[in-house]
Amino acid sequence: MIDKLEEIKHRFEEVGQLIVQPDAMSDMNKYSKLSKEYKDLEKIVEMYDKYAMVLENIDSSKEILSTEKDPEFREMAKMELEELEEKQEEMEELLKKMLIPKDPNDSKNSILEIRAGTGGDEAAIFAGDLFRMYQRFAEKQGWKLNVMDLTEGTSGGxxxxxxxxxxxxVYGKMKFESGVHRVQRVPTTETQGRVHTSAATVAVLPEMEEVDVQIDMNDVRKDTFCSSGPGGQSVNTTYSAIRLTHIPTGLVVSCQDEKSQLKNLDKALKVLRSRIYEIELKKHNDAVGAQRKSMVGSGDRSDKIRTYNYPQGRVTDHRIGYSQHNLPTVMDGEIGDFIEQLRIAENAEKLSEGQD
Known part of the structure; x- marks a missing residue:
């Protein structure tokens, strides 16, 4: 661990020099990346410096105990050593957590896709409830949420x-939401008061830029059509909406939230890049991760991850066996506790892997 921390400290000092170079100051993209790296490394280096001081003091206390004859001095050194060794353990645990590799996509924006699953009209209504839940969560986080494309259900949602x-x-917090969400309740369409189980699928994808995923436009068929959603006077009068079909994968992406065809094309390409990235990532994970599948972070949209039980007012996350009995609050966007518990579980997994 000390070797790793020394490497980080060396890199921190190196970035400190690079960030003040004229070429970095004149290139905002480069400057922004270096600033973020400096800020991330600074926290670890500060903790490492404190840890190194504790180790130094432990050595001093041990030296006193090995050479000092005075009983009072020895007792003081012994007490100080006990305190320092306790502190050492605490700091080592903190440093181990800080050294857990971060997902490079965590800081990215996200594409949020919600689709009605089994359950007919009720599934569509539930998909609408989930969308409002995430909308409220985004508001509480100070995030911006823009609808790009939608198909309404016949009875709502x-x-x-x-x-x-x-x-x-955004992605660092929202990535745990990918999977099948299940609802148990009496649907508004139900006349006999029976509880039904319906489902909706949530997919959270990191927004991919052109530098992350290359798309050959010769492989993409572009169709334009009249926007049918919000958009004022231009709705149904101009062919501003875009539909992209990626021929090699069969992926289809639509975007109609902007009045400008170019802006819709740009947004549709971002979604297409993110979906292609998801396919490639799944192939990679299937190839290298077959021997150890993460309980928390697989992000597989076919996994049943959470149940919302209305008769009992309970929400349960099946990956970690964590429940809350405050369903109305959760549906109002208070999902932070679930995300925090999933983060803790993921970090525990990563720590365990690092020690194997």
């Missing part, structure tokens, strides 16, 4: 709704 969520560490 959505058969499908695709949004872009922008802000700080």
């Amino acid at each position: 959505y058969k499908e709704i695709v949004s872009m969520v922008s802000g700080e560490d």
Whole structure:
């Protein structure tokens, strides 16, 4: 661990020099990346410096105990050593957590896709409830949520709704939401008061830029059509909406939230890049991760991850066996506790892997 921390300290000092160079100051993209790296490394280096001081003091106390004859001095040194060794353990645990590799996508914006699953009209209504839950969560986080494409359900809610969520560490918090969400309740369409089980699928994808995923436009068929959603006077009068079909994968992406065809094309390409990235990532994970599948972070949209039980007012996350009995509050966007518990579980997994 000390070797790793020394490497980090060396890199921190190196970045400190690079950030003040004229070429970094004149290139905002480069400056921004170096600033973020400096800020991330600074926290670890500060903790490492404190840890190194504790180790130094432990050595001093041990030296006193090995050479000092005075009983009072020895007792003081012994007490100080006990305190320092306790502090050493605490700091080592903190440093181990700080050294857990971060997902490079955590700081990215996200594409949020919600689709009605089994359950007919009730599934579409539930998909609408989930969308409002994430909308409220995004508001509480100070994020911006833009709907890019939607298909409404016949009795309310959505058969499908695709949004872009922008802000700080969006993917890092939202990535745990990918999977099948299940609801147990009496649907508004039910006349005999029976509890039904319906489902909706949530997919959270990191927003991918052109530098992250290359798309050959010769492989993409572009169709334009009249926007049918919000958009004022231009709705149904101009061919501003875009539908992209990626021929090699069969992926289809639509975007109609902007009045400008170019802006819709740009957004649709971002969604397409993110979906292609997801396919490639799944292939990679299947190839290298077959021997150890993460309980928390697989992000597989076919996994049943959470149940919302209305008769009992309970929400349960099946990956970690964590429940809350405050369903109305959760549906109002208070999902932070679930995300925090999942983060803790993921970090515990990563620590365990690092020690194997």
